[in-house]
Amino acid sequence: MMYWDIFFCFLKIGAFSFGGGYAALPLIQGEVVGNYGWLSMREFTDLVTISQMTPGSIAVNAATFVGTRLAGLPGAVIATAGCVLPACFIVTLVAKLYLKYRDMTLLAGVFDVLRPAVVALIAVSGADILMSALWNHEAILALKDVNLRLAGIFVFSLFLLLKFRMNPILVMLLAGVIEAGAYLLE
Amino acid sequence: MARRWKLLGKLFLSTLELSAFTFGGGYVIVSLMKKTFVDKFHWIENDEMLDLVAIAETAPGSIAISGAIVVGYKLAGLPGMFITVVATAIPPLVTISLIALGYEAVSDNELVKRLLLGMQAGVAAVIFAVVWDLARKYVKKRDAAAILVMSLAFVAAYVFHVNVIYVVLACIGVGLVHALRLMRSEKS
Incomplete structure (x- = not known):
């Protein structure tokens, strides 16, 4: 019964968390903390x-965290499966239709408008991550509180990516190593 | 047949690598996928990649998983979809299982914290580099309509915190009007 509960709970989360990312948080909290009581509020915050x-x-x-807590590795796998299953069906179906009909004027016209919006949405996530790094998760963004070293790391990383087309994963690791190195030198 | 297995293997390994580095949420993997599958392997066209992300947005669930599904399906059908989903799920499965055992040891370690903070700045740079590549196209072409859509979508989502799904639905609405006008002008 436990496995079924875990599966069904995350199936629900997977099916109704439109918008992705933090938009899904209230739903997950409502189910995992409120409805089923599997995690305390403190554990959920952790x-x-x-x-992050x-x-x-x-x-x-x-899904993995709750599944592991409740039923070990099988629990984690079942929870994850429930979580991704709705997207598997819906995305595959939409993708199939897209690949078949994308040359139709109707669909092409819709995607003409969607493409620049997608670029903007990617930019939004980048801006969120940058702000939280530069101001260390603070709510008020005063210019004097900005972390200049991290701003420097950001600009340097951007330079490596755009000018030298360096591998993005290497750039990310390098950025982390620079900041960790700065900590060791402090 | 052998070629197909080779493609699936390459798809699995590269998705696994990308997923292991999606610190900070779904759009990181989208940016990394663009870098890998569009810029490096040339398996997907630039515009097509944006279409695939838009498709991923219309479905519920996280953008990381939906993005992996749509790219996997486009490249190798249902087996491709299955392989990318599994590859995307493995890294969080491993890390969270480990961390669930000893979370305090990691979260209270100052060195780990600073390493992750630095990586966050790097992640932001990766995303902005991808945005720069994509947005520059529209600016170069002086595509005023696209620049307008891009600006409005950014303001709505970033300044006013409008849920992504509403932004996408609004664009589909505008897109339908635009498409119907295109069809009418084709007819006449």
């Missing part, structure tokens, strides 16, 4: 912090 520091999306991370 989970959000962990999600580790790879993967918040929903998949929550």
